[in-house]
Amino acid sequence: AASMKTALDAVAADFQTATGHTVTISYAGSNALAKQIIEGAPADIFISAAVNWMDEVEKAGLVADGSRTDLLGNTLVLIAHGKGAAPVAIAPGFDLAGLLGDNKLAMALVDSVPAGQYGKAALESLGVWPAVEPLVAQSDNVRAALALVSTGEAPLGIVYASDAAADDNVTVVGTFPADSHPAIVYPAALLTGAADAADRAFFEALSSDAADARFAAEGFAILN
Amino acid sequence: MTLSVQLAHRFPGFTLDVEFAAPEGVTVLFGHSGSGKTTVANAVAGLLRPDRGRIVLGGDVLLDTEQGTDLPVHRRRIGYVFQDARLFPHLTVRQNLTYGRWFAPSGAPGAEMGRITDLLGIGPLLTRRPAGLSGGERQRVALGRAILSNPRLLLMDEPLAALDDARKAEILPYLERLRDEVRLPILYVSHSMAEVARLATTVVLMEAGRVTATGPAAEILADPAMAPALGLREAGAIVTATVAAHEEDGLTRLESAAGTLFLPRVAAPPGTALRLRILAQDVMLATARPEAISALNILAATVEDIRIGDGPGALVRLRAGGEPLLARVTRRSAHALDLRPGRAVFAVLKAVSVAQESVGGR
Amino acid sequence: MTLSVQLAHRFPGFTLDVEFAAPEGVTVLFGHSGSGKTTVANAVAGLLRPDRGRIVLGGDVLLDTEQGTDLPVHRRRIGYVFQDARLFPHLTVRQNLTYGRWFAPSGAPGAEMGRITDLLGIGPLLTRRPAGLSGGERQRVALGRAILSNPRLLLMDEPLAALDDARKAEILPYLERLRDEVRLPILYVSHSMAEVARLATTVVLMEAGRVTATGPAAEILADPAMAPALGLREAGAIVTATVAAHEEDGLTRLESAAGTLFLPRVAAPPGTALRLRILAQDVMLATARPEAISALNILAATVEDIRIGDGPGALVRLRAGGEPLLARVTRRSAHALDLRPGRAVFAVLKAVSVAQESVGGR
Amino acid sequence: MTDWLSPDEWRAVALSLRVSAWAVAASLPFGLLVAYALARWNFWGKQVLNGLVHLPLILPPVVTGYLLLLTFGRRGWLGQALEEWFGIVLAFRWTGAALAAAVMAFPLMVRAMRLAIEAVDPRLEQAAGTLGASRLWVFVTVTLPLILPGIIAGVILAFAKAMGEFGATITFVSNIPGQTQTLPSAIYSFLQVPGGETQAARLAGVAIAIAMAALLVSEWVSRAVARRIAGS
Amino acid sequence: MTDWLSPDEWRAVALSLRVSAWAVAASLPFGLLVAYALARWNFWGKQVLNGLVHLPLILPPVVTGYLLLLTFGRRGWLGQALEEWFGIVLAFRWTGAALAAAVMAFPLMVRAMRLAIEAVDPRLEQAAGTLGASRLWVFVTVTLPLILPGIIAGVILAFAKAMGEFGATITFVSNIPGQTQTLPSAIYSFLQVPGGETQAARLAGVAIAIAMAALLVSEWVSRAVARRIAGS
Ligand SMILES: Nc1ncnc2c1ncn2[C@@H]1O[C@H](COP(=O)(O)OP(=O)(O)OP(=O)(O)O)[C@@H](O)[C@H]1O
Ligand SMILES: Nc1ncnc2c1ncn2[C@@H]1O[C@H](COP(=O)(O)OP(=O)(O)OP(=O)(O)O)[C@@H](O)[C@H]1O
Ligand SMILES: [Mg+2]
Ligand SMILES: [Mg+2]
Numbered sequence A: 001a002a003s004m005k006t007a008l009d010a011v012a013a014d015f016q017t018a019t020g021h022t023v024t025i026s027y028a029g030s031n032a033l034a035k036q037i038i039e040g041a042p043a044d045i046f047i048s049a050a051v052n053w054m055d056e057v058e059k060a061g062l063v064a065d066g067s068r069t070d071l072l073g074n075t076l077v078l079i080a081h082g083k084g085a086a087p088v089a090i091a092p093g094f095d096l097a098g099l100l101g102d103n104k105l106a107m108a109l110v111d112s113v114p115a116g117q118y119g120k121a122a123l124e125s126l127g128v129w130p131a132v133e134p135l136v137a138q139s140d141n142v143r144a145a146l147a148l149v150s151t152g153e154a155p156l157g158i159v160y161a162s163d164a165a166a167d168d169n170v171t172v173v174g175t176f177p178a179d180s181h182p183a184i185v186y187p188a189a190l191l192t193g194a195a196d197a198a199d200r201a202f203f204e205a206l207s208s209d210a211a212d213a214r215f216a217a218e219g220f221a222i223l224n
Numbered sequence B, C: 001m002t003l004s005v006q007l008a009h010r011f012p013g014f015t016l017d018v019e020f021a022a023p024e025g026v027t028v029l030f031g032h033s034g035s036g037k038t039t040v041a042n043a044v045a046g047l048l049r050p051d052r053g054r055i056v057l058g059g060d061v062l063l064d065t066e067q068g069t070d071l072p073v074h075r076r077r078i079g080y081v082f083q084d085a086r087l088f089p090h091l092t093v094r095q096n097l098t099y100g101r102w103f104a105p106s107g108a109p110g111a112e113m114g115r116i117t118d119l120l121g122i123g124p125l126l127t128r129r130p131a132g133l134s135g136g137e138r139q140r141v142a143l144g145r146a147i148l149s150n151p152r153l154l155l156m157d158e159p160l161a162a163l164d165d166a167r168k169a170e171i172l173p174y175l176e177r178l179r180d181e182v183r184l185p186i187l188y189v190s191h192s193m194a195e196v197a198r199l200a201t202t203v204v205l206m207e208a209g210r211v212t213a214t215g216p217a218a219e220i221l222a223d224p225a226m227a228p229a230l231g232l233r234e235a236g237a238i239v240t241a242t243v244a245a246h247e248e249d250g251l252t253r254l255e256s257a258a259g260t261l262f263l264p265r266v267a268a269p270p271g272t273a274l275r276l277r278i279l280a281q282d283v284m285l286a287t288a289r290p291e292a293i294s295a296l297n298i299l300a301a302t303v304e305d306i307r308i309g310d311g312p313g314a315l316v317r318l319r320a321g322g323e324p325l326l327a328r329v330t331r332r333s334a335h336a337l338d339l340r341p342g343r344a345v346f347a348v349l350k351a352v353s354v355a356q357e358s359v360g361g362r
Numbered sequence D, E: 001m002t003d004w005l006s007p008d009e010w011r012a013v014a015l016s017l018r019v020s021a022w023a024v025a026a027s028l029p030f031g032l033l034v035a036y037a038l039a040r041w042n043f044w045g046k047q048v049l050n051g052l053v054h055l056p057l058i059l060p061p062v063v064t065g066y067l068l069l070l071t072f073g074r075r076g077w078l079g080q081a082l083e084e085w086f087g088i089v090l091a092f093r094w095t096g097a098a099l100a101a102a103v104m105a106f107p108l109m110v111r112a113m114r115l116a117i118e119a120v121d122p123r124l125e126q127a128a129g130t131l132g133a134s135r136l137w138v139f140v141t142v143t144l145p146l147i148l149p150g151i152i153a154g155v156i157l158a159f160a161k162a163m164g165e166f167g168a169t170i171t172f173v174s175n176i177p178g179q180t181q182t183l184p185s186a187i188y189s190f191l192q193v194p195g196g197e198t199q200a201a202r203l204a205g206v207a208i209a210i211a212m213a214a215l216l217v218s219e220w221v222s223r224a225v226a227r228r229i230a231g232s
Helices: A002-019 A030-038 A051-059 A096-100 A114-125 A129-135 A142-150 A197-205 A209-217 B037-045 B093-102 B113-120 B135-148 B165-182 B193-199 B217-222 B224-230 B331-336 C037-045 C093-103 C113-120 C135-148 C165-180 C193-199 C217-222 C224-230 C331-336 D007-040 D046-058 D061-072 D077-086 D094-119 D122-130 D135-146 D148-164 D167-173 D183-192 D197-229 E007-040 E046-058 E061-072 E077-086 E094-119 E122-130 E135-146 E148-164 E167-173 E183-191 E197-229
Strands: A045-047 A069-073 A076-081 A105-108 A136-139 A156-160 A170-175 A185-190 B003-011 B014-022 B026-031 B052-057 B060-064 B078-081 B153-157 B186-190 B202-207 B210-216 B236-246 B251-256 B259-264 B273-279 B283-286 B297-308 B313-320 B323-330 B344-349 B359-361 C003-011 C014-022 C026-031 C052-057 C060-064 C078-081 C153-157 C186-190 C202-207 C210-216 C236-246 C251-256 C259-264 C273-279 C284-286 C297-308 C313-320 C323-330 C344-349 C359-361
Touching: A002 A197, A002 A209, A030 A045, A030 A051, A030 E061, A030 E167, A045 A197, A051 A185, A076 A114, A076 A142, A096 A129, A096 A156, A105 A114, A105 A142, A114 A129, A114 A156, A129 A136, A136 A142, A136 D167, A142 A156, A142 A170, A142 D061, A142 D167, A185 A197, B003 B037, B014 B037, B014 B202, B026 B037, B026 B193, B037 B052, B037 B078, B037 B153, B037 B186, B078 B135, B078 D122, B093 B113, B093 B135, B093 D135, B113 B135, B113 B165, B135 B153, B135 B165, B165 B186, B165 B193, B186 B193, B193 B217, B202 B217, B210 B217, B217 B236, B236 B259, B251 B273, B259 B297, B273 B323, B283 B313, B283 B323, B297 B331, B313 B331, B313 B344, B323 B331, C003 C037, C014 C037, C014 C202, C026 C037, C026 C193, C037 C052, C037 C078, C037 C153, C037 C186, C078 C135, C078 E122, C093 C113, C093 C135, C093 E135, C113 C135, C113 C165, C135 C153, C135 C165, C165 C186, C165 C193, C186 C193, C193 C217, C202 C217, C210 C217, C217 C236, C236 C259, C251 C273, C259 C297, C273 C323, C284 C323, C297 C323, C297 C331, C313 C331, C313 C344, C323 C331, D007 D046, D007 D094, D007 D148, D007 D183, D007 D197, D046 D061, D046 D094, D046 E148, D046 E197, D061 D077, D061 D094, D061 D167, D061 E183, D094 D148, D094 D167, D094 E094, D094 E148, D122 D135, D135 D148, D148 D183, D148 D197, D148 E046, D148 E094, D167 D183, D183 D197, D183 E061, D197 E046, D197 E061, E007 E046, E007 E094, E007 E148, E007 E183, E007 E197, E046 E061, E046 E094, E061 E077, E061 E094, E061 E167, E094 E148, E094 E167, E122 E135, E135 E148, E148 E183, E148 E197, E167 E183, E183 E197
Parallel strands: A105 A136, A105 A156, B014 B210, B026 B186, B026 B202, B078 B153, B153 B186, C014 C210, C026 C186, C026 C202, C078 C153, C153 C186
Antiparallel strands: A045 A185, A069 A185, A076 A156, A076 A170, B003 B014, B003 B052, B052 B060, B202 B210, B236 B251, B236 B273, B236 B323, B251 B259, B273 B359, B283 B344, B297 B313, B297 B344, B313 B323, C003 C014, C003 C052, C052 C060, C202 C210, C236 C251, C236 C273, C236 C323, C251 C259, C273 C359, C284 C344, C297 C313, C297 C344, C313 C323
16 A cells, blocks of 8 residues: 555565665556456566455455565544644544534545445444535545545645645544544455565564554554 | 838848839739848838838828827728638628628628629538638638728738639739729739739839839839849730721731830720730840731831840840830840841740739729 | 549539640640639549549550559659649648659659759759748749659649749740650649740640630641631631741741741750641731832732631631631721632731740750 | 436536536637637747647646636636636636636647648638638638548547546646536546446446547538539 | 756656656657648548547546556556567566656647647648659658647657656556656655655755756757747
C-alpha cells in the first residue's frame, strides 16, 4: 500500500545496510498490486492495506503456506481543518451531521477503499451514517481525503491516524473506538514465487524490533 | 477619382520601385511575366505592406508608410479579381457572388446580380460549388464576385486570360461600360495587347520592377519607340472617329480627321465618338491610289518618319489629316516605294482588319 | 504513337461523350470555357475514371472500362501541365523540376535541365520555393516539370495562358521542336487560335461535351464552315511552302505551289518545308495586279466559292496554283469587284502579316 | 432497460453526459480563441500560453486535480473570488467536475483546432478582406466554416477525454453519488473491490457506447462538410 | 545538480524519458498508417478501428491498464505469445510502461496526423502521380512533407501525454523503482505519504521543464517547416 512508503523505505534501507541485499518496493493501490500478482507479477512479498485483497491472492494459491501474517494495524480518526480545533466526543449518535452543517465530510471511497469502508462501518455502528451519508465526499484514497481537509475544502474528515499525524493543517479531534469498525489490518505474506533466503530474511525483518520502531514512528499500530 | 501609387519594396532577388498615377478610366499595367504587376496590385489592395510607399485613391490616403497610415484591406473597398480565382470552396457560386454584398454600404448603386450572371454566362452554375467548376468558369465567377461587391476601384489581374475569345468579346464591352457609365476606375493587369488597346485609358509599362513608360493609351500605343516593348505585331495608332451612319450592307461609315472609314457594323449610334486602333501591320502603303482592290479604306497621308530596326521591317509614322497612323512594311518595300519623310502616300486598310476588339467607346 | 480516346462521363448538369484519335504531332482540343476539355485531359491522365471509355496510347490500353483495364496514373507516363500549376510547395523550383526524374526509366533520352530552364527563363528561380513565384513563373516551372519527367505523351492544359506574348513566342518554337524532333505526341488544350494554328497537327473542336469536328489542322482551319466555331478573325488557310533562300535584307523567299512568297526571316535552312497560316482577313483581293504598293506578295488566284454570312462580310475561297486560300472581304467589295466563282483575281498579302507565330515547321 | 443499471449508476451516466457536454461547450469558445491566437498571432508570452495549455497533459491527473483544488476550491483564491462576485461554487459540485474535465480536455481541443486553422489558405481570407469583410467577419464566414472538420475533431476528442476523465475530477470534487460521481469514478470504485470487474465492465460498456455514438455522429458530420467542399 | 534529486528520482526521470521516447517512436509508424487509413481509405470496419483508437481516451486509465494487464501480462494471451515466439516480455518492464504510454497517447497522435492528412490538397498528389510517382512514393515525397506540422503536433501531444501517463502504467506494470517507476508514478508515491507534497512538486517541476523544452523544439521545427512552404 502506498501509504506505507516512508516507513517501509526506512525499513528497507536498514535491511540493506545490514545485509547488503537490495530491496525493490513497488507502491501502488492494494487492488492493483493484487491483480498484478495474480497476473504473474514477479513479486516475492505482498503487503496489502486490506484483508480482502490478500484473500484474493491467497485464493489464487500464490501465498506461501503459513507465511500470511497480520503485520500492522491502524486507528481511524476524525480530523478537522486547522490547528487547535476543539475535540469531538465520538460516541454513539454523536451529532456529526450537525457539526458539518452544509459542509462535507471527507472520506475515502466508502464502498471500495479500505479506509472508507472502515469509516462507513464505524459511522454505521455509531448510528450516525444515515444522517451523514449525503454529506460524504469520497476520494479515491485516504491522502486525497486528507488533502480536502488540509486545504479547508471540507472541515472534517475520516482518515488513518498514520496519515493525520504528519499534516500541520489538520487536527485530530477524535479517535473512533476500535470496536466501532472491523479491525484495521495490514496483512503481509511471502508469495509462492519467493525462493531465496534473502526474501525470507526481509520478510522476517519486517517484524523485527527495528522495523516496528519505524512503523510506530509513522503512526501504525504494531500487530505482530 | 484618381489613384496615385508610389511604392518601393524588396523581395530577395527582386526590387520593386514604381510611381504612377491612374486617372479615371482603365489603367493597364503591362509587362513581362515577373515584372512586378501582381505585387503592385497586392500593395494597392492592402495585401502587401510595402517597405515604403504612398497610395492615394480619390483623396483618401490608403497607405502612407511615412505617416504610418495603413487602411486595412476591408476598409479600402477595392474589388480584386485575383490571378488565381480564390473562390470560397464552402460557398455555392451564388453565395460567392453575393459575398461582398453583406459588407457593401447599402444605398450604393451596385451592379445587378441577374445582369452580371447573364453577361458572364454563369447563370446555370449558381447552385454549384467551386470545386467542380472549369478554369474559365472559376475566373468568371471571381470576376462577378468582385464587380458585385460594389467597390470604389476594380483591380483585375489577368481576368480574361483563362477565357476563350468569344467569351472575352462578350465581357470586354461590359468592362467598357463599367469604365464609362459607372465611372469605376479600373487597374487592369494584362498580357494581351488587344485588351490593352481596347480598354486602356492609361498605360503603365513595367519592366523588372520599374515603370519604363506611362501615359495616355493613345500616345503610348502610337509611339514607335514603344514598339519593341509592346511587341512589334501590336504597334498601332489610335484614331478618333465619329459614327456617321450605319449603311444597309452592314457597314458603318465613320468620319475622322484622317478621312472616311468603313468598318463592319459598329454597335454605337450615329454621333458617337470612338477610338479605333489601327495596327501598323494592317496598313499597306501605296504611292498611287490602288484601284480594283477589295480594301475599302484608302487614306491620303504623309510620311513623317521611318524607323528601321534590325530585322527586315520598317515602322513608318504617317499623318493623315492630322491623325497619326503607323504602318509596318518591309525594308525592301520602303526602298522600292522610295519612302522618306514628306512623301505623300496612300494608306490602304481593309474594313475587316479593324476588329470589334479594337473599337472602344470614348 | 497514336492516342485514341473514347469517353462517356456524366457530371450533374454536364455530359461528356467524345471520341477522337490523336495521331502523331500536336492535337489541339479547342472549345469554349466549360466544354469539357480539362475533363478529357484528366481522363487521359488517369485522374478521372470515366463512366465508360477506352483510351489507347500507341498500342497500350490505358483504360478500358469494359474489360476492366485501368492503368494507374503513375504507370501511364503522361506529362501533365495543369491549368492551375500545382507546384509542390515544399520543394524548391529545382526539386520541382527534377521530381519526375526520380521515377523516369533511366536511359530514356529526356530533355536537358539546363536547356529547359534557359528556354523557360527560370534559371534565376531554381533555389526559390513556389510560394513567392508570379503567375507566369509558376506556369513555366510546371511546364518544365512536365517536360523533364520524360513522358510518353504531353498533356498541356492552357500552358501559355498566363504568359506574355514575348515569352510565348520563345516557347512555341520549342514545343514545335518537341513535337518534331522528340516526336513526343502532345494533347494541347487552348483558347488561342494563334497557338492552334501554329502548333496543331490535328484539331479537335469541342462544344458542350461533344466533339463537333476533328481532322488535320490544315483542313479544319481552311474550312469556311468552321469559321463561326473558330472565330471569324481566325479563319485562314494553310499553305505549304519550301524555304528557297534567305535574302540579305532580312526577308526569306519561299516557293509554294501558289507562287513565290516573301516573309520576314524564317528560322529554317533552305530546303525546309513549312506550313504557313494565312489568315483570311490578311488577304486583300484585287482584279488588277496592284502596283506601287508596299505588299510584296501578290498571288494570282481563282475564286472558287463565296460564302456570305449575316454580317457585312464575305468569305472567299480561292485557289492559287492548287493551294487553297481564304480571303475575308466586305460584301460591298465583293459586289464592286464582281467576285464570283471562276473569276481570276490577285490575292495581296503583306510580308509582315504572316507573323512568326503562324509559321510552323512540318 | 432501467433494471440492469442501478439508480445510482443511471445518475452517474446522466452526470457524465452533463459534465462532458458542459465541459466541451463551455471550453469551445476559449479553445477556439487560444487555437487561433497560437496559430496566427505573435505576442509576448505565446510560448508560455502554449505550455500552460499543454500542462494538464504532462502532469499526472492527480496533480492537476490538486492544483485545481488549490485554485478553485472554496479557499482557493479564484474559487473565493468566483463565489463572492458571481456566486459560482465549483467545489463538490458537478460544475467542478465539468471544470476538471474541461481543463484536462483543453490541450486536445486546442491542438486539433490549431492544426485546422494553420491549414486554412490565407489567400482565401485575403480575398474575403478585399470584398469588405473585417477580420472578425472573415473569421466567421471563411475561416470558421473551413476549419469545421478541425473543430469537430477537437470537440469529439475533448468529449471522449471528458467522458474518461477520472484522476483530476475525483481529486478536485471528490465522489459524491448524484453530484460528482461520474462514470469513471463509479468504474474505479468497482475495480477497488474483489470481484467488481463484471460490474465495472458493464459501466465501461455504457461509456464506450456513448462515446462511439458521439464518434459516429462526428464522423458523419465531418464527412458531410468535406463532401460539400469537395463539390457535391 | 545531482544532489537535489535522489538516485531513484534521477532514475525515474531517465526512465520517463526513455519510456516516452520509445512510446512515441514505436507508435509513430502505426499512428501514421492508421491516420492515413482513416483519412483516405474506405474499408469495412473503419468505424470500428476509429472507435478502438479512441478507446483509451474514453475509458478511465485504470481500466485500460487492467485490460493491458489481462492481455499483455505474463498470463495474458498476447503476453504469453509474445514471450514464447519473440522473447518479448512487457509485464513489469519498462517496455510495458512504454506500451501503456503508447496506447494512451495513440488517439492524440492519430487525430493530429489525420487532420493534417485530410488538409493536404489531393491535386498535388495527383500531380505527383502524373510525374510517375507510385502511391507510396507520392506519400513519401509529397504527403509526408506536407503533413510534417501535423506529425510534429501528433508527436508532441503523444510525448506530453506519455510523460504524464500514470493510471494505466501503474496498473499494468506497477511502480518498481528503476524499472517501471516513471516520473508520474514517483510523484504519486510522494503524494501518498504525509509531507510528500514538496518532493512531488519538485518532480512535477522536472516533468514540466522536460515537456516545455520538447514543446519549444517542436514549435520551432513546425514554424521552420511552415516558413519554408510559405516561401523563404
Ligand atoms: N514573396 C516573395 N518572395 C520572393 N520573391 C517574390 C515574392 N513575391 C513575388 N516575388 C518575385 O517578384 C517578382 C514579381 O512578381 P509578380 O507576381 O508581381 O509578377 P507579375 O508581374 O505579376 O508576373 P506574372 O505576369 O507572371 O503574374 C517575381 O520575380 C517574383 O518571383
Ligand atoms: N466534379 C464536377 N462536378 C460537376 N460538374 C463538373 C465537375 N467537373 C467539371 N464539371 C463541369 O463540366 C464542364 C466541363 O468542365 P471542364 O473543366 O472540362 O471545362 P473546360 O473545357 O476545361 O473549360 P475551361 O476552358 O473553362 O477550363 C463544366 O461545365 C464544369 O462545370
Ligand atoms: Mg502576376
Ligand atoms: Mg479547363
